[in-house]
Amino acid sequence: MRIACPFCGERENGEFTYLGDAKPKRPFVAVIEDGKGAEGEQDAFYEYVYLRDNVAGEMSEYWYHGGGCRSWLVVKRNTLTHEILSVAAAPGTGAAVVDVAMAKAGTE
Amino acid sequence: MVDFVWNVRSPLQQAVMPGRAGAIVPFAGVKLAEIRDFDLVQIFARRGQREATAKAVKKHYGVDAPAPRQAVSAKGATLIWSGPDQLMALSARKPGTFRPVDALRESFEGIASLSDQSDGRCLIRMSGLQARAMLAKLTSVDLHDSVFPVGTAATTSIDHTAVNLWRSENSEDGSPVFNVLVFSSFADSIWHTIVDAAAEYGIEIETRSAASV
Amino acid sequence: MKYSIFSLAKAALTGHKGWGRAWRDAAPKAHYDVVIIGGGGHGLATAYHLAERYGIRNVAVLEKGWIGSGNAGRNTTIIRSNYGLPGNTGFYELSMKLWERMEQDLNYNTMVSQRGIINLYHSDAQRDAFARRGNTMRINGIDAELLDKAAVRKMLPFLNHDNARFPIMGGLVQRRGGTARHDAVVWGYARAADRLGVDIIQNCEVTGFVRDHNGRVAGVETSRGRIGAGKVGMAVAGNSSRVAAMAGLRLPIESHVLQAFVSEAIKPLIPGVITFGAGHFYVSQSDKGGLVFGGDIDGYNSYAQRGNMPVIEDVCEGGMALMPMIGRVRMLRNWGGIMDMSMDGTPIIDKSPVDGLYVNAGWCYGGFKATPASGLVFAHLMATDTPHEEARRFRLDRFERGAMIDEKGQGAQPNLH
């Protein structure tokens, strides 16, 4: 498999490590009191940490170019064919500025 | 009280043995040199400071910051792109300095984070008519002239270890010259890997000071 | 016809014209007491045990292709019960005991071969972890021995003992471990289940679940029509998420590709199963003479049943580091299977949240060796609606409760298990 790192160009998959589905978003917990956050946070984290769609087909997933520029990438890939449809940088690579409101919306 | 002597020891001190190695041929196909005595600082732009960092680079070094996948020569330094909004500034070491970051601090204060990597890497230069054939055993990057001309830089892996690789001006015999920065703790091991890869072509080995390059 | 040397000799006289089908080519009936989705080892073993032990014979096993076409026919055929955590230890030992009597139970020679398995260690930390595991095994009545460097050298003199990057310091041995002929396990269970009345229906793909007005599963839609069922069990490792999704369920499972390899047949070289502790490599030698070997999963989600070069190289590097005598032996075939990688590396055998649907999934690397016990405990669950004693920890809710069974200690990162 070859992944076109948006920064480095196309590289063999041995340079990357895989994390998994990019769809689950870490629940955002703004306020903590006495070690507890929002109502229902345990359910939300259970879903985030454990449950997966395990898509047979096109899936967005996190890959890390640890053998290169150390960027986290969001790779759209077909799990049936291994075809790579797109590769994008994670929002916070390099010096990129992320709109905080947008970022929160994305993580909620 | 005795006084203390602080001798420098390169991680490649034991591995690099100047002279010929590998196949016995009239002209060594690969020339390997360990370049010593350099300062290396990683310059990493802060959030939202991409343009400001580029300006600061221009001001400090007198050249444009390297575009992605480029290495540029500036007065007294080579600037090597090393990732998004990151570059490595490589220069000959000024005797008696322990903190090369100090000299950059003013230029990059609040704009970019600086990390001293002078001792974190070893620098190996590879040239010769078979350098490219030898490198094809070590890296998956396409080093063909049309893809990797002089001035191209890459972050990639050798022996599953991240390295910075860039191409500088051709040597006098017209053969390409490649430079690779490897992590110091891996240097001895990777050197042996390189020598094994080059052995069939015949190797000429030397050490040089960065000031003389 | 019962299989034996006598029936074989008799059949030889008539040119083997008298053998009938090993299992009937059954057409689906309108309704079964139990429908098992998945004609692999686990599904067929479940059907066999339902019929044989629990007296439930109105059972169909639905297979979308040919039986054994999934991981049952793609694994590296290793059997062992050298697990270290409560939940796993007893379960895999139950399985080992069933392996040891399988041929007589099924009247089918599945070539269970207990030539031993050794896990090599290369550091004090690994030795200590193996000591902990080996003692767990012994406490559970399972055979285990901890060998030191000299003993391993004596047992396996051909390994790289002298110039290894990570020298071999010893090994944990289970002499009852070994291999079995994977395809024969499928055929043996199919034939035995068939004899007890189970319908084995090939080329029958499940396309959906039928629900009654209470939402209970009442059957399945298939490529060969609707089939009613009192209960439906899924044993479709590799595709568990896809089948569960038809019932609206999400599972703590990812599908990953695991590659396996076989060399050209060579004269016997390796006595049992060897696993290399300093890389990702394990190997045994088949009765035909091929070295059967493998390593880690490729590491990314995949349903493609094929992998890529980095892992192939990684596996062979491990092989050469362990035994450089195989340098000139050629790899003949390389294939991939889809692993149900669960979030803690341990299987799930439980009722699903949907009434009438039972889940047998998440086998990671452990599916083949579990085959007989998986069938037994799943049959027990489906027949009695209570978990079998040896599968009581394989519950679906263990992740919500924090009761993971994580042998490798890697957490919710399936590709690291």
Next chain:
Amino acid sequence: MASQQANRLAAGGLIDRTTPLRFSFDGKTMTGYAGDTLASALVANGVKLVGRSFKYHRPRGILTAGSEEPNALVELRSGARREPNTRATTIELYDGLDALSQNRWPSLGFDVMAVNSLLSPIFVAGFYYKTFMWPAKFWEKIYEPAIRRAAGLGRPSGVADPDHYDKAWAHCDVLIVGSGPAGLAAALAAGRAGARVILAEEDSLVGGRLNSDGGEIDTIPAAEWADAALGELRSMRNVRVMTRTAVFGVYDGGTYGALERVNDHVPVPPKHQVRQRLWRIVAKRCILAAGATERPIVFPGNDTPGVMMASAVRTYIERFAAVPGKRLTLFTNNDDGWRTVESALQAGVEIAAVIDARKDVPARCKALAEDDGFALYSGNVTGVRGGKAGISHVDIGLANGRRTTVSADTLAMSGGWNPSVGLASHHRGRPKWQAEIAAFVPDGCPPGMTVAGAANGELSLGACLRSGHEAGASAAADCGHAGAKHTAPAATDESVAIAPLWHVEGKQKAFVDFQHDVTASDVALAQREGFESVEHLKRYTTLGMATDQGKTSNVTGLAIMAQLTGRSIPQTGTTIYRPPQVPVAIGAFAGHHRDENFHATRLTPSHHWAAERGAVFVDTGLWKRAQWYPQPGENDWLESVSREVLAVRNGVGFCDVSTLGKIDVMGKDAGVFLDRVYLNAFSSLGVGKARYGLMLREDGIVMDDGTTSRLAEDHYYLTTTTAKAGPVMQHLEFCRQVLWPELDVQITSCTDQWATFSIAGPKTRDLLREIVDPAEDLSNEGFPFMGVREVQLRGGMVARLFRISFSGEMAFEISVPARYGDALARNLMIAGKPFGVTPYGTEALGVMRIEKGHVAGPELNGTTTAADLGLGKMMSKKKDFVGRVMAGREALVAQDRQVVVGIKPLDKTRRLRSGAHIIPRGTMVGPETDQGYVTSVCYSPIVGQWIGLGLVERGRERIGEIVRAHDPLRDEDYEVEICNPCFYDPEGGRQRG
């Protein structure tokens, strides 16, 4: 010498008659020529019997002239270089070559195991599944050992492979697999257009069938045309011709695996050269021009030595000037087979007869028979007479129902051609049936691949050239190289008409899979027993699982199954084509990475110095670390380690701890970032201070620990354990780039930048005062516990000094740029000399951390929580952090969890061992009473006995309880006391003083 070569033609062929080569087969010395293969040399020397089959040990001759050979497998070379199962048909002859036949005892001519052939009525497909079951224990003791003795073909050397291998990458626009007419035409077209081309050919010569089949291209002889084409290709800088290079696999993203046999054609690789090289070729486009494989016909006696593929007969005659026999019979069902007759006639071989299975034999063929006066029969071969020395007669069943016999010493068979669809099907595409040629052609190729020539079912020379040319031009254009138009090379389109024939019935065994002895009746048995799916057929009979992967057997096998089941061939389908397309040596896949080079090695800055002092090193991940430093007179490691521990506890010692992961965490939000990463707070840490931190995984389990210092307002310096440096770095980057991209944080590893030594012991300050500039205040007030700052060293050096302690002693960590690490070690020895400074290794480090009850790898095992480790109170209740929520799950906060405690044997002379389990006194040993285990042990010279840490159920409530350490693996069971994990200075006065 040449006179020995009884079957060598006087002239012709692509061999070099000026270079005779001696070789031996089964100890008999013979001669061949440069350019021969072992098989062609054996043919030239009149050798018919070359091997024995796998199951029945039947005598076998050479069947083919290519890499699909199932019969002529030999053990090549001897000693450590012995190489089993090597195809005689692909071995290039070299002087001194030695080969042995295999799978026979005592000799090829007389093989005891041939008795299996007599038992063949019982040894049918799958017979072993039906027997060997009683009595049960006989399997292990008798049956299986017998089966295993019979297993396998050739013998591996049994010792380490002395040759070297390497691996390389190549990149191109267009990869062309195969250099026959289609491949050459494709390479010319793509190369002329300016594309970067790699032409890979598994043979030592380019040309493929052009070297065997003659013909004319562009009005010159085909072989001359091939020469000219090669010359032109070699002159193009953008074209790389790789001979002896077999493309074996198609992987994702246009990556192709190929094996170059760099030095297999010489006795021993020259010094510094490899035997074989594994290539990963990255190509934008691939043209599969791998040709086709002629298939056998399944007829009675078809495995008798002397029965050979018709195309192979042609190859031996035309390319190698070696005739397989004096009197040849051809059995064919197609026109192409007839070309062998023409070849043989030209070589002066007598044609005994041609048996053409077709109803309508073309007039051209009939005329040939008439002109040359040989018999032409319409019918089938129904039997073969002869034995291991070769065939003598061919029995023929005529179309009119009569029978006849001809005498012949060679029977050439041609059942048609199977396009080489393997590589095209590696992405699980299934080939489609093409009735005109009665064969499967590729369908659903991997992305970027097109198929040309015979591989695509275009069997005539003209069609091959046209399709190759077109494929080459269009692949180049796809890569942006349009180039000037050229015309395709031209040749005639000879007829390839075929009438399918798969199986001729008869009394003798008719083989489908030659190597595995699968017969037509085995296929029928499988069908009767319900193994009708081709995959079941393969697995039940082992058809197609031999070393040729079914190249000569699969299609005929499934065609016979189709006939038996009444299904069509396409309905019956094919099995999956799996890589490698040709078997590849495992050594080649490993390349450089074996022995000491299996993985890279990391060395610490003081490695050389430690080695000089005779340190014993230990592997810690990729690192080599000094484990202890033996001194003269010490008998074992324990003596050395205890000395080192006592030296630290009573004086001062130092240890290289540079392997700990070090990470610069910079930026204005660095503190907030660390608050979220660690379970405790770091934004509140003052500049110039260090703090111990604990990191959880998101599932609430402890990931790693370490000390993090604040060097500046916007600069933290984080350390990790040695083992977790990489994973933590990756995790932090994930947090920075994915979870909280709004934070201004930059992260860089600086592990290799710093040489770091821990200096510990009550005399630490005394030592430091020797080496640190006297102006620096090292007093408790001037440099308090957990303080951090830069200091001047004497002799003109700057160092970072951290007052942190792992040993529980008064201690500092000192860091200098790594190039001074060696000097630092030497200078610490000088500075510490008055105080008896002692370098210590990881073992003493471990002893002291256990004495202090500090947790490390064995306790941070991926299943323990902060509370399990006794660090639950560190968890902040004021902020969110990774793992906070999941750490609160019921089973992770249950009261009966196993938690860290200290453990010591009641008998002070008793050695405690890691991995022993904890069982309550007075209970039966069993899973229900297994309450934990010993995680870490050491001999503590301070406590004066073996001590350890363990994870024990409800351990903290049980301090003082006596339990059993149960260690059946080592046949030990003894009483131990559960105690506080801190065995030494529990108040911590020593490290703060």
